[in-house]
Amino acid sequence: MPVATLEVSAPLRMLHWLYPVLLLGCAYLIIPIIGTNYLFEAILLPFLALSLAGVGLNILTGYAGQVSLGSAAFLAVGAFAAYNFNLRVEGLPLIGCIVLAGFAAAAIGIVFGLPSLRLKGFYLAVSTLAAQFFVQWALTKFNWFSDNSASGVIDAPLLSVAGVAFNGAVRRYLFSLTVVTLLTLFAYRLVSSQTGRNFIAVRDNEAAARIIGVPVLKTKLVAFAISSFIIGVAGVLWAFTYLRTVEPAGFNLDRSFQILFIIIIGGLASIRGAFFGAALLVVSPLILSRLGSFLLGDLFNSGVLEMSQRIVLGVLIILFLILEPDGLVSLWDRIRKRTIARLKKR
Amino acid sequence: MNSMNRVLGGPATAYFPADVAAERWELDGPGEEAYAAADIALGLEGVSLSFGGVVALENIDLAVRRGEIKAIIGPNGAGKSSLINIISGVYRPDHGRVRMAANRFTSVPTQKLAHLGIARTFQNLALFKGLSVVDNVISGRAYKVRSTFLGQVLGVGRSRSEEADVHGRATKVLNFLNLTHVSHRLAGSLPYGLQKRVELARALVAEPAILLLDEPMAGMTEPEKAEMTEFVRAANREHGTTIVLIEHDIGVVMELSDNIAVLDYGRKIADGTPEEIGSDQRVIDAYLGIAAENIGGEGI
Amino acid sequence: MSGFDWQFFLEVLIGGLLSGVMYSLVAIGFVLIYKTSGVLNFAQGAMLLFAALTFVSLVERGVPFALALIITFAVMVAIGIAIERVVLRPLTNRPPMTLFMATLGLSYVLEGAAQLLWGTQVHGLNLGIDDVPFEVGGIFISQFDFFAAAVAAALVLSLSIFFRYARVGLAFRAVADDQFAALAVGLRLPRIWATVWAVAGLVALVAGLLWGARLGVQFSLSLVVLKALPVLVLGGFDSVPGAIVGGLIIGASEKLAEVYIGEYFGGGIESWFAYVVALAFLLIRPSGIFGQKLVERV
Numbered sequence: 001m002p003v004a005t006l007e008v009s010a011p012l013r014m015l016h017w018l019y020p021v022l023l024l025g026c027a028y029l030i031i032p033i034i035g036t037n038y039l040f041e042a043i044l045l046p047f048l049a050l051s052l053a054g055v056g057l058n059i060l061t062g063y064a065g066q067v068s069l070g071s072a073a074f075l076a077v078g079a080f081a082a083y084n085f086n087l088r089v090e091g092l093p094l095i096g097c098i099v100l101a102g103f104a105a106a107a108i109g110i111v112f113g114l115p116s117l118r119l120k121g122f123y124l125a126v127s128t129l130a131a132q133f134f135v136q137w138a139l140t141k142f143n144w145f146s147d148n149s150a151s152g153v154i155d156a157p158l159l160s161v162a163g164v165a166f167n168g169a170v171r172r173y174l175f176s177l178t179v180v181t182l183l184t185l186f187a188y189r190l191v192s193s194q195t196g197r198n199f200i201a202v203r204d205n206e207a208a209a210r211i212i213g214v215p216v217l218k219t220k221l222v223a224f225a226i227s228s229f230i231i232g233v234a235g236v237l238w239a240f241t242y243l244r245t246v247e248p249a250g251f252n253l254d255r256s257f258q259i260l261f262i263i264i265i266g267g268l269a270s271i272r273g274a275f276f277g278a279a280l281l282v283v284s285p286l287i288l289s290r291l292g293s294f295l296l297g298d299l300f301n302s303g304v305l306e307m308s309q310r311i312v313l314g315v316l317i318i319l320f321l322i323l324e325p326d327g328l329v330s331l332w333d334r335i336r337k338r339t340i341a342r343l344k345k346r
Numbered sequence: 347m348n349s350m351n352r353v354l355g356g357p358a359t360a361y362f363p364a365d366v367a368a369e370r371w372e373l374d375g376p377g378e379e380a381y382a383a384a385d386i387a388l389g390l391e392g393v394s395l396s397f398g399g400v401v402a403l404e405n406i407d408l409a410v411r412r413g414e415i416k417a418i419i420g421p422n423g424a425g426k427s428s429l430i431n432i433i434s435g436v437y438r439p440d441h442g443r444v445r446m447a448a449n450r451f452t453s454v455p456t457q458k459l460a461h462l463g464i465a466r467t468f469q470n471l472a473l474f475k476g477l478s479v480v481d482n483v484i485s486g487r488a489y490k491v492r493s494t495f496l497g498q499v500l501g502v503g504r505s506r507s508e509e510a511d512v513h514g515r516a517t518k519v520l521n522f523l524n525l526t527h528v529s530h531r532l533a534g535s536l537p538y539g540l541q542k543r544v545e546l547a548r549a550l551v552a553e554p555a556i557l558l559l560d561e562p563m564a565g566m567t568e569p570e571k572a573e574m575t576e577f578v579r580a581a582n583r584e585h586g587t588t589i590v591l592i593e594h595d596i597g598v599v600m601e602l603s604d605n606i607a608v609l610d611y612g613r614k615i616a617d618g619t620p621e622e623i624g625s626d627q628r629v630i631d632a633y634l635g636i637a638a639e640n641i642g643g644e645g646i
Numbered sequence: 647m648s649g650f651d652w653q654f655f656l657e658v659l660i661g662g663l664l665s666g667v668m669y670s671l672v673a674i675g676f677v678l679i680y681k682t683s684g685v686l687n688f689a690q691g692a693m694l695l696f697a698a699l700t701f702v703s704l705v706e707r708g709v710p711f712a713l714a715l716i717i718t719f720a721v722m723v724a725i726g727i728a729i730e731r732v733v734l735r736p737l738t739n740r741p742p743m744t745l746f747m748a749t750l751g752l753s754y755v756l757e758g759a760a761q762l763l764w765g766t767q768v769h770g771l772n773l774g775i776d777d778v779p780f781e782v783g784g785i786f787i788s789q790f791d792f793f794a795a796a797v798a799a800a801l802v803l804s805l806s807i808f809f810r811y812a813r814v815g816l817a818f819r820a821v822a823d824d825q826f827a828a829l830a831v832g833l834r835l836p837r838i839w840a841t842v843w844a845v846a847g848l849v850a851l852v853a854g855l856l857w858g859a860r861l862g863v864q865f866s867l868s869l870v871v872l873k874a875l876p877v878l879v880l881g882g883f884d885s886v887p888g889a890i891v892g893g894l895i896i897g898a899s900e901k902l903a904e905v906y907i908g909e910y911f912g913g914g915i916e917s918w919f920a921y922v923v924a925l926a927f928l929l930i931r932p933s934g935i936f937g938q939k940l941v942e943r944v
Contacts, residue, residue: 130925141913213490
């Protein structure tokens with residue numbers, strides 16, 4: 001649940017902005033210099049795309065309380081829409097493709113959000129699976145989406161904005177970072193706006209929200225639309241900056257669950273949470289594979305790795321739900337507070 | 347309980363001549379003029395409701411005059427909350443109609459309730475636990491918002507003035523109800539009595555013409571009740587808000603109300619001023635019981 | 647244009663209904679848990695996979711059929727009780743959605759564990775029933791489908807009877823209706839929950855064997871859960887008759903759609919068709935076939 005906003009004095013309010021600014025400074029200026037190719041390709045690029053997807057899902061599930069199990073469908077819609085806009089609309093700049101892809105995902109999101117007007121809870125969660133299966137089926141079935149390529153796997157176009165090419169790991173990283181930063185800022189503003197308050201009102205008590213005049217149906221559809229837009233753009237980043245290929249297979253049910261896990265582990269109804277959760281989910285398999293091959297040697301083959309990753313992920317989810325239901329964010333805040341208190345004591 | 351029904355089973359008007367004027371329009375099937383002349387803000391006409399064969403309300407007529415505090419009392423299960431839920435559109439009555447100013451509804455459209463000038467509080471708290479107190483109060487103005495989410499995010503156009511406006515109003519209401527010191531706490535973290543008060547704040551900030559209060563003092567301590575009584579009275583006097591009050595504390599009801607309707611087993615058995623209700627021997631015997639000692643505005 | 651082949655239609659319909667019973671079987675496992683603990687147990691599919699994989703691996707290692715069955719059943723009961731103990735009990739009084747997410751995590755653990763333990767290769771499972779179609783009045787029916795449907799029907803029936811008459815069954819229903827009241831009259835909830843999870847293990851075993859025999863025992867077996875979910879949406883998460891009728895409707899409409907309109911979509915529509923049927927139905931009747939409509943309380 002969201003952290004209480006406390007009455008803070010002006011200097012503290014500055015501090016509130018200090019951390020993100022420092023972090024961004026570091027991400028823009030220092031990491032590109034010191035980062036290795038491996039850091040960008042294996043960690044930061046998937047991290048950024050998944051974080052953004054987590055931000056998108058958190059708006060829908062964390063803030064507006066509508067559980068979705070079909071996020072990967074919107075990633076796929078975004079990726080394929082951007083690819084096709086780029087392919088079929090002559091002279092449309094890349095940014096235009098990405099924005100239009102977001103709108104395409106938002107439109108599909110509204111369609112699959114319509115059941116939320118009648119269904120709640122588990123019924124809605126299950127109905128969002130319809131999006132997952134339908135979209136994946138359509139993208140596989142109709143080869144037109146993949147430009148009639150025989151394998152269904154297509155190369156993402158080169159990234160370029162206003163004549164500047166974003167090829168190479170560092171440039172793709174900077175591109176992704178910029179998109180993620182802008183949309184995250186958007187999400188921050190959104191959740192503290194009247195629309196954001198309406199989201200939480202609908203989540204916490206839908207009946208009361210309706211009675212006091214919160215436009216419940218509109219609020220739900222807006223949540224689906226914005227969430228799908230952001231997830232759609234995340235899909236573009238995933239395909240264009242990280243994988244550099246576009247294929248339906250990568251956007252399966254496991255991916256949907258992965259994004260759900262990101263916000264559970266990171267913290268529901270927290271924008272920061274999506275980044276925390278994504279970091280853990282991207283990094284932990286890498287650590288696990290290093291650790292496994294170090295401890296078990298050849299016994300730790302790819303099959304064993306995959307299965308133990310599943311187990312670890314499952315255990316993590318259960319542990320977080322039991323021990324830290326507000327996610328890594330609340331754990332982080334607690335540790336920070338304690339550290340500050342200890343420092344002050346000295 | 348059966349004997350009481352027998353004693354009080356007749357038409358309520360017979361016992362309370364003072365209310366006859368208001369009753370007549372109900373009985374005659376009034377035109378708009380009669381309605382306006384009686385200055386009725388809210389009326390029920392022959393409303394019945396049942397849940398799977400169990401009758402919750404039976405042929406209820408009720409008139410609430412503009413600017414009055416009308417209490418609805420009765421034992422548990424008498425149908426008081428069902429009545430409020432019908433007025434606010436949560437339940438749809440099997441028969442009968444609800445009148446609000448010039449409108450007649452067979453079923454009140456919940457999503458338009460705020461626009462009709464009606465706000466309510468809930469018997470079991472219905473605050474938004476994940477929002478701060480001030481944000482809960484602000485959500486009471488959500489029905490007025492016309493800016494789009496994009497405008498709000500970019501902070502342009504109408505959204506700026508709207509945001510300033512709601513914050514100003516919320517601050518005033520929080521001040522009025524002595525809630526300023528908790529305005530940035532999460533609503534769910536407050537003690538029960540304060541949460542009830544935040545609900546009142548959320549309802550008042552909408553500036554309703556009619557305010558429905560469903561047991562606003564249940565579970566409160568005596569000092570909290572006294573405070574709440576003053577708030578309700580002030581809302582009524584200072585803003586001219588018409589109030590429909592459901593409350594178990596007879597002392598509070600006698601002290602606050604201009605008129606009282608008594609429900610029992612889903613039927614209205616009496617309707618009149620506190621004096622009339624209080625002095626009616628059969629009401630005292632059958633329902634008010636020992637609480638009668640406190641009648642006369644002293645409170646308990 | 648007079649050539650509508652009724653015989654063929656009936657054949658498809660019956661085939662669909664029979665596979666619908668298989669959907670019902672999985673759905674019943676959900677209903678059982680949902681009714682008593684309010685949890686939508688997503689791990690049902692993983693339990694099914696775990697059971698089938700354990701059984702097949704035991705048989706392949708030379709354990710006699712009956713003994714393998716008993717061992718697997720014991721393992722499933724143990725797993726059921728462990729789940730209740732380790733995962734669900736610490737989450738008592740949490741929102742239903744939290745419990746659901748926990749079972750989602752659980753399904754990851756079980757799928758991973760089953761395959762880590764027994765390997766990821768595909769196993770054939772032979773229950774000793776020949777899949778030779780037999781003929782009734784000119785209509786061919788798959789013998790295996792018929793057998794599977796009969797077993798499923800028997801299990802469903804005995805569970806319904808168990809629910810209705812046995813003492814534990816009565817306790818189940820009390821718990822399902824009102825947990826607090828059940829506590830108040832002295833029913834020992836943890837024990838009942840453990841029993842429910844053990845029974846869910848049994849259902850997973852039976853469903854795992856039947857589905858495993860048809861599809862082969864492999865990872866995708868756990869995706870059977872995705873077939874049961876639309877059935878549940880249709881029939882209501884809390885209704886045994888709903889699960890049965892829902893399964894039949896989904897099974898029949900899916901087969902008919904695949905045969906008659908599938909070609910217009912280029913085939914492969916079974917992955918989402920059931921969901922569309924369930925959603926379309928729910929838009930008309932939000933409370934499902936039998937699920938009771940809860941009165942909104944404020």
